[in-house]
Amino acid sequence: MKAPKNRRVFVVGYAAATPLGKTFTKTWERAVRGEAGFRVVTRCQVDSECNVVGEIPDWDPRETGFADEKEVYNWNASFVILTMAVCKDALEHAGLVMDSETGPRTACFIGSSLNGHDAYRAAMLALQERGPLRVSPFLLPNLCANIPSGKAGMMLKFSGPVFSPQGACASGNHAMGLGARMIRDGDVDFVLAGGVDTPILPEIIHGFANMKATLRVHDKDRAWGNPAAASRPFSGDRKGFVLSEGCGVLVLAAEDAIRRYGLTPKAEILGVGWTSDAFHYTAPHPPTIIRSMREALDDAGLQPQDIQYVNCHGTSTPKGDINEVVCLREAFGNHLERMPVSSNKSQLGHTLGASAAIEAALTIEGMQQSTLLPTINHVPDPDMADIDVVPNQARHMRFELALSNAFGFGGTNCCVVLRGV
Numbered sequence: 001m002k003a004p005k006n007r008r009v010f011v012v013g014y015a016a017a018t019p020l021g022k023t024f025t026k027t028w029e030r031a032v033r034g035e036a037g038f039r040v041v042t043r044c045q046v047d048s049e050c051n052v053v054g055e056i057p058d059w060d061p062r063e064t065g066f067a068d069e070k071e072v073y074n075w076n077a078s079f080v081i082l083t084m085a086v087c088k089d090a091l092e093h094a095g096l097v098m099d100s101e102t103g104p105r106t107a108c109f110i111g112s113s114l115n116g117h118d119a120y121r122a123a124m125l126a127l128q129e130r131g132p133l134r135v136s137p138f139l140l141p142n143l144c145a146n147i148p149s150g151k152a153g154m155m156l157k158f159s160g161p162v163f164s165p166q167g168a169c170a171s172g173n174h175a176m177g178l179g180a181r182m183i184r185d186g187d188v189d190f191v192l193a194g195g196v197d198t199p200i201l202p203e204i205i206h207g208f209a210n211m212k213a214t215l216r217v218h219d220k221d222r223a224w225g226n227p228a229a230a231s232r233p234f235s236g237d238r239k240g241f242v243l244s245e246g247c248g249v250l251v252l253a254a255e256d257a258i259r260r261y262g263l264t265p266k267a268e269i270l271g272v273g274w275t276s277d278a279f280h281y282t283a284p285h286p287p288t289i290i291r292s293m294r295e296a297l298d299d300a301g302l303q304p305q306d307i308q309y310v311n312c313h314g315t316s317t318p319k320g321d322i323n324e325v326v327c328l329r330e331a332f333g334n335h336l337e338r339m340p341v342s343s344n345k346s347q348l349g350h351t352l353g354a355s356a357a358i359e360a361a362l363t364i365e366g367m368q369q370s371t372l373l374p375t376i377n378h379v380p381d382p383d384m385a386d387i388d389v390v391p392n393q394a395r396h397m398r399f400e401l402a403l404s405n406a407f408g409f410g411g412t413n414c415c416v417v418l419r420g421v
Helices: 024-032 069-074 078-094 117-130 139-143 147-156 168-185 202-210 255-261 286-300 318-338 352-369
Strands: 009-017 106-111 190-197 246-254 267-276 309-311 401-408 412-420
Touching (some): 009 078, 009 255, 078 190, 078 246, 106 168, 117 139, 168 190, 168 267, 190 352, 246 255, 246 352, 267 286, 286 412, 309 352, 352 401
Parallel strands (some): 309 401
Antiparallel strands (some): 009 246, 190 246, 267 412
16 A cells, blocks of 8 residues: 655635535524524424424425426435535535546545435335325335435536445534545645435434433423523533434635645544443443543644634533543633634534534634634533623634544544634
């Protein structure tokens, strides 16, 4: 094997579709205003108090400009066309044109927690109601985790490696880490890295409700009649996360390729730390979470006091949030008293495999705009009185070194250090 080239890796563009908006620009504008993207579910019918979700507003695959009725009918796993659209937007934001030189040197890694469950649901209903011949011949491709990346490549004309890092809710950070390593070593020059999930389905909503992971909205909860108040990470009355759909994609590039093609770097990927808990399939395990943060800092060649902001995993669950704070205290010591942290899930909910990529993009945009996004819906928790969670309002602050955390089911952890440029 060839020796690695040890190239520096930068983010040159990004795009997203989230409960705050079907584009990154709309998402950012509403996030800065402190808004939330939650409503009572409209995608399906459920019989549960856990019926507040985050849906991408006004999303219609037929309005993408490339998906006609036949395409939408055949590719009924909604994460496919959504990923294609966001990848297209990300390349446009980066100003990177796919041609005979760039296409073969561009990879695409889009992670997902749940993949094409909606296509499987449609096939099961067709089988039960109309018989075996009505099961779509497109079912199996619709279920493949790599198909969103592959379909994006077919449309956008890149032919580097495509696959889906399956890191549950840390998938987006895994995609960034793997992409950065491949660019560093010289395997490719560009990577579209990110995550996607479209989980607003009855069985998924009920499944999370039955495991007591999502918020139950009843007449004594402040989200009753006000869905915007449903997600409240680090708040004294947090009671569960809000399930959401979304997609986020970042365009990574080698330093020499940036110069060659006249691209504009927005942030550098300085370090990646990834661990697994070997502990429990859902319960967090502080020792290995702490290790993932420390390994990310070590990979970046930084000390804890160098980090100026942490974009937390912060899901709004009682145990998850306090465990992350415990880990932050151990990893950062007294520096945590002077360092703001916040959770974008207070505004977006939990987009599962998409969350880490969306949050990384928001962190980079925050560096560009000298803006810390807030943790909205916050009321103080006495157990976290020492933590500055940027409560309720965005804050003007210049920062250039940030840590973005992501943890997932199965005990998978991945943390990324970003430097704004």
